[in-house]
Amino acid sequence: MRLDPTRLDGLMVVEPTPHADDRGLFARTFDADVFAAAGLPVQWPQCNTSWNPRRGTLRGLHFQAEPKPEPKLVRCTRGRIFDVAVDLRPGSATRCQWFGLELSADNRRALYIPPGFAHGFLTLEDATEVFYQMGERYDGSLASGVRWNDPAFGIHWPQAPVLLSGRDATYPDFPA
């Protein structure tokens, strides 16, 4: 596997190295030595799955506030998503900047999202599933988020969402 840096410091694209043969392929999806060498977490105390029957479903953008911010390793295990991370780190040179890419069951890419980022995705196909490895335990009292169309970020989504929660639709503007 390969960790590809992005323009947002610490946000990494995880590119698998598939071993293909006439049966199909095999690829490592996580390697503690590779992650440790890059200074990334190697412990994932909780893992989650997110099932989304409808194309155009938007979830996020979410983050867990201090003192328990969540690093995440996100991959799409069925269908396709446009995955987005927004840098909310105080003092970051790229604060309020976003990065997005397509994650899919076909490309098997993952996105490593450091603590201090908000994360969200838009499904690009029906019957899409997303798998998360979480670097911190969930604490609902610290759950927070920013709005997908907040002018502070100017995220270029491939399409407008057709389905999102009332909470996700009504986060207040981010105080940039």
Ligand SMILES: Cc1cn([C@H]2C[C@H](O)[C@@H](COP(=O)(O)OP(=O)(O)O[C@H]3O[C@H](C)C(=O)[C@H](O)[C@H]3O)O2)c(=O)[nH]c1=O
């Ligand atoms: C996130 C989370 C939620 N829950 C419970 C809380 C709710 O009763 C239920 C659904 O939670 P929520 O509506 O926040 O789920 P999503 O809207 O899919 O949120 C997720 O989607 C965005 C894109 C993310 O990046 C986050 O990982 C996560 O916030 O699961 C848990 O028990 N553990 C968890 O880690």
